[in-house]
Amino acid sequence: MDQKVMDRRRDARDREVEKALYARREKIYPREVHGLFAYLRITAVVVLLGIFYGLPWLDWNGQQSVLLDMPNRKFHLFGLTLWPQDFLYLAFLLIIAAFSLFFFTALAGRLWCGYACPQTVWTEVFLWMEQWVEGDRNKRMKLDREPMSWHKFRIKATKQFLWLTFSAFTGFTFVSYFSPQDELFQRLMSLQLGPWESFWMFFYGLATYGNAGYLREQVCKYMCPYARFQSAMFDKDTLIISYDAKRGEPRGPRKRSANPRELGLGDCIDCTMCVQVCPTGIDIRDGLQYECIGCAACIDICDEVMEKMGYPKGLIRYTTQNAIEGKQTHLIRPRMIVYGLLLLGMMVALGYAVATRNPIGLDVLRDRNSLFREVGAGLIENVYTLKVMNMDDRPHEYRVTAEGLPELQVLTDRPTFTVRSGEVVEVPVRLRVPEDALGSRRADVTFILQSVDAPELQTSEESRFLGPMP
Amino acid sequence: MQVFDEVKEIPRAQRIISALWIAFFNAAVATAVFFALIDPMELEPCIPHFPQASRIGAYTIGFLLFWLLTAATSLFTITFLYPGKRS
Ligand code: SF4
Ligand code: SF4
Numbered sequence: 001m002d003q004k005v006m007d008r009r010r011d012a013r014d015r016e017v018e019k020a021l022y023a024r025r026e027k028i029y030p031r032e033v034h035g036l037f038a039y040l041r042i043t044a045v046v047v048l049l050g051i052f053y054g055l056p057w058l059d060w061n062g063q064q065s066v067l068l069d070m071p072n073r074k075f076h077l078f079g080l081t082l083w084p085q086d087f088l089y090l091a092f093l094l095i096i097a098a099f100s101l102f103f104f105t106a107l108a109g110r111l112w113c114g115y116a117c118p119q120t121v122w123t124e125v126f127l128w129m130e131q132w133v134e135g136d137r138n139k140r141m142k143l144d145r146e147p148m149s150w151h152k153f154r155i156k157a158t159k160q161f162l163w164l165t166f167s168a169f170t171g172f173t174f175v176s177y178f179s180p181q182d183e184l185f186q187r188l189m190s191l192q193l194g195p196w197e198s199f200w201m202f203f204y205g206l207a208t209y210g211n212a213g214y215l216r217e218q219v220c221k222y223m224c225p226y227a228r229f230q231s232a233m234f235d236k237d238t239l240i241i242s243y244d245a246k247r248g249e250p251r252g253p254r255k256r257s258a259n260p261r262e263l264g265l266g267d268c269i270d271c272t273m274c275v276q277v278c279p280t281g282i283d284i285r286d287g288l289q290y291e292c293i294g295c296a297a298c299i300d301i302c303d304e305v306m307e308k309m310g311y312p313k314g315l316i317r318y319t320t321q322n323a324i325e326g327k328q329t330h331l332i333r334p335r336m337i338v339y340g341l342l343l344l345g346m347m348v349a350l351g352y353a354v355a356t357r358n359p360i361g362l363d364v365l366r367d368r369n370s371l372f373r374e375v376g377a378g379l380i381e382n383v384y385t386l387k388v389m390n391m392d393d394r395p396h397e398y399r400v401t402a403e404g405l406p407e408l409q410v411l412t413d414r415p416t417f418t419v420r421s422g423e424v425v426e427v428p429v430r431l432r433v434p435e436d437a438l439g440s441r442r443a444d445v446t447f448i449l450q451s452v453d454a455p456e457l458q459t460s461e462e463s464r465f466l467g468p469m470p
Numbered sequence: 471m472q473v474f475d476e477v478k479e480i481p482r483a484q485r486i487i488s489a490l491w492i493a494f495f496n497a498a499v500a501t502a503v504f505f506a507l508i509d510p511m512e513l514e515p516c517i518p519h520f521p522q523a524s525r526i527g528a529y530t531i532g533f534l535l536f537w538l539l540t541a542a543t544s545l546f547t548i549t550f551l552y553p554g555k556r557s
Binding site for chain 2: 070071072073084087090178179194195196197199200222223225
């Protein structure tokens with residue numbers, strides 16, 4: 001690019017930055033919208049928040065269905081109990097979540113932002129409360145301009161009361177994912193919360209209140225890492241929300257009965273409804289902007305306007321860069337295939353790992369002090385310590401056997417032993433073999449651990465048996 | 471498309487908030503990994519004057535320490551990106 005053009009562009013951008021910085025942040029009063037996408041978002045909000053607030057109250061086999069029991073270092077997920085040793089599953093789950101995000105972003109842009117992000121979801125609920133108490137956009141703006149009065153104070157106080165109660169409940173729900181909900185509730189009611197629980201409740205409640213009540217679109221603009229990375233996942237076939245400038249321009253007001261073509265106008269009546277509904281306060285007609293969270297509120301409202309005018313819908317719509325440029329949109333493209341395959345592969349791998357997860361663990365440690373002992377009658381003895389781990393969610397009784405050598409004897413003080421859920425028990429075991437059966441200086445032996453009460457629970461571990469030079 | 475693509479154009483308060491927030495995020499990950507590998511109850515005998523706290527307490531302190539560290543790193547970085555005031 002030629003130097004002058006670049007300079008000019010930089011100057012233009014600098015001016016824009018200056019404007020953005022020196023203009024105080026104007027409070028945005030999004031107008032309420034109805035329509036297909038608003039309906040979808042409400043559904044998403046209800047479902048997601050329903051899950052969030054409901055799960056801690058749901059029991060599964062007499063156990064809180066999802067409990068990341070940090071005090072006892074175990075996670076309960078719908079009957080599956082995971083221990084710190086299973087950390088890898090969790091990491092895997094997070095990677096899968098990240099890849100799904102890449103996948104859906106490449107496919108349909110900021111779907112996540114518009115419908116599922118906690119920031120959007122909670123902001124939406126806070127906005128509902130605001131609308132319910134303070135009224136629609138014009139009433140809210142008027143109220144904020146008014147000087148403080150008893151009337152205004154009462155309205156604001158009601159809103160604050162709703163917001164704070166809701167935030168407090170959110171904080172409580174958050175902590176009940178980490179500390180059993182029923183006990184927590186009792187402690188809360190009898191005002192006997194521990195300091196740490198109170199801290200996290202307060203912290204999360206405050207974060208909800210601040211983010212959903214006040215920061216709102218600024219979180220998306222300035223704090224969200226995803227908003228910054230998303231452009232790397234976009235391509236010309238990604239679904240974006242876009243204003244059809246070819247059809248809309250030149251914009252301008254006109255009578256409903258007028259024929260815009262005769263007036264030399266496009267389909268945009270310049271009613272600025274799309275700007276008024278925008279939660280981030282941008283004008284979609286200026287083109288794709290990084291502030292746009294893809295909430296589709298402007299689509300809904302503009303469709304409504306088009307309908308009233310008797311024009312076809314879709315002046316603002318979900319489309320792709322290629323479609324705007326009049327080219328073909330490719331849904332299936334190398335990027336999608338790669339993301340999709342990776343995602344599928346990881347999900348299968350995780351599913352397999354969880355399905356075949358063995359809830360017992362066995363570690364064999366050879367006694368370090370002596371290689372072997374001759375215990376008379378031509379017998380050689382090796383000493384081991386077995387570490388037996390029970391990662392199931394109930395106790396089990398176990399028995400240890402060994403194989404790999406003829407006439408192998410297993411001696412232990414505890415022929416069977418019980419390991420409680422989540423516990424590790426050390427069991428000393430001695431193996432004896434007649435010297436002539438051993439035949440060499442070293443041989444491999446296999447320890448087999450089996451549960452007495454649930455024989456399908458079994459695992460084995462190799463170790464060595466050492467003897468004298470033959 | 472990006473208006474603020476040079477760090478110096480971002481107002482101070484916003485820079486600090488983003489540093490704290492990203493640090494928060496990383497601290498959360500670090501805490502999860504650290505305490506998945508190490509049970510704070512096992513640390514107790516190793517560290518003299520280890521505070522008598524519950525596990526949740528230990529996690530919280532661990533998290534806050536991690537956050538302090540990550541936040542300090544990012545805050546120093548954004549501070550030292552500028553040698554001095556541009557007049
Ligand atoms: S809502 Fe539609 S018609 Fe109204 S200004 Fe926006 S694009 Fe134009
Ligand atoms: S421009 Fe439209 S889709 Fe984007 S944030 Fe604003 S209202 Fe939502």
